[in-house]
Amino acid sequence: MNSGFALSLITAFMWGVLPVFLKGILRDLDPITITWARLLFATITVGGYHAWSGKWPSSGKFSGKNIGLLAGVAAAMAANYWLFLAGLDLVAPPVAQLTIQSGPLFLAIGGWYFFSERIGKRQVIGFAVMLGGFWLFYAGKVAIPRVAAESLSARVEGNGIFLVILAALAWAAYALLQKRLASQFPSSFILLAGYSGAGILLGPVSSPGHAVGLEIKQAWYLLFCCVNTVVAYGCFAEAVQRWEAPRVSAVLALTPLVTFVASIAEAWIVSGHVPHELLASPVQWLGAFFVVAGSMVAALNTRRSLSKSQV
Numbered sequence: 001m002n003s004g005f006a007l008s009l010i011t012a013f014m015w016g017v018l019p020v021f022l023k024g025i026l027r028d029l030d031p032i033t034i035t036w037a038r039l040l041f042a043t044i045t046v047g048g049y050h051a052w053s054g055k056w057p058s059s060g061k062f063s064g065k066n067i068g069l070l071a072g073v074a075a076a077m078a079a080n081y082w083l084f085l086a087g088l089d090l091v092a093p094p095v096a097q098l099t100i101q102s103g104p105l106f107l108a109i110g111g112w113y114f115f116s117e118r119i120g121k122r123q124v125i126g127f128a129v130m131l132g133g134f135w136l137f138y139a140g141k142v143a144i145p146r147v148a149a150e151s152l153s154a155r156v157e158g159n160g161i162f163l164v165i166l167a168a169l170a171w172a173a174y175a176l177l178q179k180r181l182a183s184q185f186p187s188s189f190i191l192l193a194g195y196s197g198a199g200i201l202l203g204p205v206s207s208p209g210h211a212v213g214l215e216i217k218q219a220w221y222l223l224f225c226c227v228n229t230v231v232a233y234g235c236f237a238e239a240v241q242r243w244e245a246p247r248v249s250a251v252l253a254l255t256p257l258v259t260f261v262a263s264i265a266e267a268w269i270v271s272g273h274v275p276h277e278l279l280a281s282p283v284q285w286l287g288a289f290f291v292v293a294g295s296m297v298a299a300l301n302t303r304r305s306l307s308k309s310q311v
Contacts, residue, residue, distance in 0.1 A: 002242075002243065003242050003243075004239045004241075004242035004243020004244075004247070004248065005239075005247075005251065007235045007238050007242065007243075008235075008236075008239045008243065008247075008248045008251035008252060009251060010232075011232050011235045011236045011248075011251075011252060012251055012252050012254050012255045012258055013258055014228050014231060014232035014235065015232055015252070015255045016097070016254075016255045016256070016257070016258025016259045016262055017228075017258065017259070017262045018225060018232070019088055019093035019096050019097050019263075020093050020259065020262045020263050020266050021221045021224050021228070022034065022093075023088055023092075023093050024217075024218065024266070025218055025221045025222050025225065026085065026088065026089045027218075028210075028214055028215075028218050029207075029210055029211060029214070029218075029222070030207065031082055031085035031088075031089060032202055032205055032206050032207075033206045033207045033208060033210060033211065034085060034222065034225070035078070035081040035082050035085055035198075035202055035206075036199060036203055036206035036208065037208065037211065037222060037226060038081065038225055038229045039078075039081070039195050039196075039198050039229075040199050041226035041227070041229065042195040042226070042229045043192065043195040043196045043199055045230045046188065046192045046195060046230065047192055047196065049188070050188070050189065050192060055186070055188075056189075057184070057185050057186075057189055061184050066181065066185075069177055069180055069181050070185075070190070070193045070197065071197060072173070073174060073177045073178065073181070073190060073194045073197065074193060074194050074196070074197020074200070074201060075197075075198070075201065076170050076171075076173040076174035076177060076194075077174050077194035077195070077197070077198040078197075078198035078201045078202055079166070079167070079170035079173075080170035080171045080174060081167075081198065082167075082202065083163050083164070083166045083167035083170060084096065084163075084164055084167035086160075087159075087160045087161065087162070087163030087164035087166075088160070088164070089160070090156050090157060090159055090160025090163070091157050091160035091161060091164070092263065092275075093259050093262075093263045094256065094259050094260045094263050094288075095160070095161065095164075096160070096164050097255060097259035098134075098137060098256045098259075098288055098291055099134075099161050099164040099165060099168070100164055100168050100171075101130070101168075101253075101255075101256060101291055101295055102130075102134070102165060102168045103168035103171045103172055103175075104172075104249075104299070105127050105130065105131075105298075106168055106169050106171075107171075107172040107175050107176065108123060108298070109172075110172050110173070110175075110176045111176070111179075114176060115176075115179065122297055122298070122300070123297075123298045125294075125297060125298075126294045126295065126296070126297030126298030126299075127298055129293060129294030129297060130290065130291050130294035130295055130298070131294075132287075132290055132294075133286075133287045133289070133290025133291035133292075133293075136283055136286055136287030136290060137284050137287030137288055137291065138161075138287070139283065139287075174194065178190050187237070188237075191233065236252075247300070249299035249300075250295075250296045250299045250300050252299075253292050253295035253296045253299060254292060256288060256291065257288065257292060260288070
């Protein structure tokens with residue numbers, strides 16, 4: 001098996017199961033504290049790597065403009081992580097994971113507006129298919145009365161979806177800022193600046209003391225989410241090095257389907273039954289298929305890909 005393909009599959013799996021574990025922790029910890037713990041772990045891990053390798057940018061790179069852009073990276077990353085969790089707290093993991101797929105669409109628009117990047121015809125078709133898929137998926141949630149009656153209220157779920165869309169916008173802002181800084185700093189250092197800066201921003205409003213009272217299962221969930229933050233990005237970065245970036249992105253488009261399966265499996269293992277809000281209607285499955293297919297079409301038209309930072 002191609003190593004780039006294998007690493008892409010691992011990344012899709014890690015990102016796909018992440019919302020399921022995050023949802024489990026949200027029963028005991030608030031979104032800001034969970035985000036701060038993940039950022040702290042990532043800062044220590046990635047910072048330790050840089051300290052061990054000695055690969056630090058020269059002091060001349062830290063101009064006032066670049067420092068401001070790095071601060072923007074930290075703010076965008078903090079917003080992305082926190083908003084996704086805040087939205088996930090109100091919706092089921094599959095809904096959050098599918099909604100966050102709107103990020104590449106916002107990124108393409110931002111690349112066109114800020115960097116005059118061309119959006120090809122195949123990308124336009126892919127994004128149009130994605131938008132149609134989103135419409136089918138959300139419309140499908142009320143297509144079956146049994147599902148609509150037992151799911152979260154439309155207003156609460158609508159707020160959750162809105163927060164995840166804001167998280168996707170924050171991710172696109174992070175990616176655009178990273179693109180601007182790519183000629184000055186290596187991607188790993190930009191990521192470290194984002195992790196550490198975002199951790200500093202959220203630290204004062206987090207409640208790490210609450211993590212002390214977690215049950216064993218919840219503590220393992222939190223540890224897995226922290227490790228996932230670093231491992232998933234590492235596999236993604238290595239996959240891009242070994243395989244064409246558009247193909248990597250096409251494999252990662254499968255992430256929402258992983259979340260669907262993982263959510264159902266976790267519910268069955270933990271409680272012995274699957275809540276109706278996790279059982280997608282045929283219309284929803286069709287919508288999810290179109291979102292994934294459209295994402296693949298758009299990705300395979302992209303010759304160069306920005307580094308991706310997921311929840």
